[in-house]
Amino acid sequence: MKQSRKRLILLVLSLVAMTCGLGCTDRKNERKEVAMITKSTNSSFFKSMYAGAKSAAAEFNVELQYEGPQHEEDFEMQNVMIKNAIDREVDAIIISAIDYNQSVELLDKAADSGIKVVVVDSDVNSDKVSQRIGTDNYAAGQQAAEILLKKGEGNLRIAVVNFDENTENGQEREKGFLDTIIKEPGAIIEKRIKVPSDRVETKERTIEMLKENPNIDAIVTFNEWTTLGVGDAVKEIGQQTDIAVVGFDNHIAAIEMLEAGTIDALIVQNPFAMGYLGVKSAWELSTGNRGASEKKVTETVTVTEENMFDSKCQKLLFPFE
Structure with a gap:
């Protein structure tokens, strides 16, 4: 009788452990919501960045929301977009900051609430950024x-x-x-x-x-x-x-x-890589696959009339979008 009871208790504990394990896995694998907010959306640079971001979003099953102000000096509108992303309780914010200082308070608030902050291209004056990606x-x-x-x-x-x-x-x-x-x-x-x-x-x-x-x-x-x-x-x-x-x-x-x-x-520069790595990093950070790390530097190439048709230059001049 005691032996049967012991086996029953072990079975229940095993089922509980399995259920918890499945729950943890489900939470880890659930689709992450990422807000990508750039300086604007109408330049070739940011269009290429968005193309890279979309590629990574498809690969990592990320729900990507992309926006930016009409003008690259409009940090106030960019801050409205950051605040809205915080209110939506997104899993991560990818930001190309218009102003080095003006968005710090909001981005620190996001980080303090558990939202992962990833900077691409243009930095912010904050020590709560989990990942920086871009040109040296x-x-x-x-x-x-x-x-x-x-x-x-x-x-x-x-x-x-x-x-x-x-x-x-x-x-x-x-x-x-x-x-x-x-x-x-x-x-x-x-x-x-x-x-x-x-x-x-x-x-x-x-x-x-x-x-x-x-x-x-x-x-x-x-x-x-x-x-x-x-x-x-x-x-x-x-x-x-x-x-x-x-x-x-x-x-x-x-x-x-x-x-x-x-x-x-x-x-x-290589904005396509910035966008791709930005979303990849946001996914990794928000799923717990890795923690914060040093800046990831993307390449830059000097292109002149003499070398513009070289294969390496062509890949950056005309990136896949």
């Missing part, structure tokens, strides 16, 4: 300086056209550029201006700058929209052969300018 922006700025010095053989009067001063990635690129340029005695920074991430306004401000500073013979600029604006400006005033231009990213119009000689080099 300081090194990318160095790349821009190196190719510009090569194009100008060291003797240059340079203009720096950068976007929003509150955005971390642009400031790191400029710092890497300046720290490299300063080592070259023949290169002088003639002018530095800040412009919105807007093609038309960048064009207008660049034309104005060149009229006021006719000695400028080289321009560096650090994102997709400012690259297009600078290219448009140089073309409009007919100085394509007089001014060396180094820009960023792979908008089709910038590639056409590169091929035509209006732009001399593009520092091309």
Whole structure:
């Protein structure tokens, strides 16, 4: 009798353990909800990032919600989107931050509530981010300086056209550029201006700058929209052969300018990989498959008219979307 009772108790305990185990597995394997909030949704850069994110979402069975403000300076709207994601109690937030400081309080609140925070492309001033993914922006700025010095053989009067001063990635690129340029005695920074991430306004401000500073013979600029604006400006005033231009990213119009000689080099990032790794990391973190880790650095390639048809450059210039 005692033996039968003992066997019955062991059977019940086994069933309880199995049920608990199945429950834990179900919770781990349930579909995760991830909010991806970028600076905007209308640039080639962020469209490519979203393509990578969708690829990972399909692979890892993630419910992906993607949005961003209309303008890349609108951190207030981005904060509304972050707050809404917190209210929905998503499992993870993937953020490309417009402002290094303005979204910290909300993202810290998200992390404190158990939502995993993954940064892609543009960082935030928080120690509660579980994963950072993107370009080594300081090194990318160095790349821009190196190719510009090569194009100008060291003797240059340079203009720096950068976007929003509150955005971390642009400031790191400029710092890497300046720290490299300063080592070259023949290169002088003639002018530095800040412009919105807007093609038309960048064009207008660049034309104005060149009229006021006719000695400028080289321009560096650090994102997709400012690259297009600078290219448009140089073309409009007919100085394509007089001014060396180094820009960023792979908008089709910038590639056409590169091929035509209006732009001399593009520092091309890999937003598709940022999007893919962002969702993959969000899934891994929210399912407990791994904890927080160091920044994952995605590649950048310097593309010129000479190497733009190489296979490696082609993969970044024309990513699968």
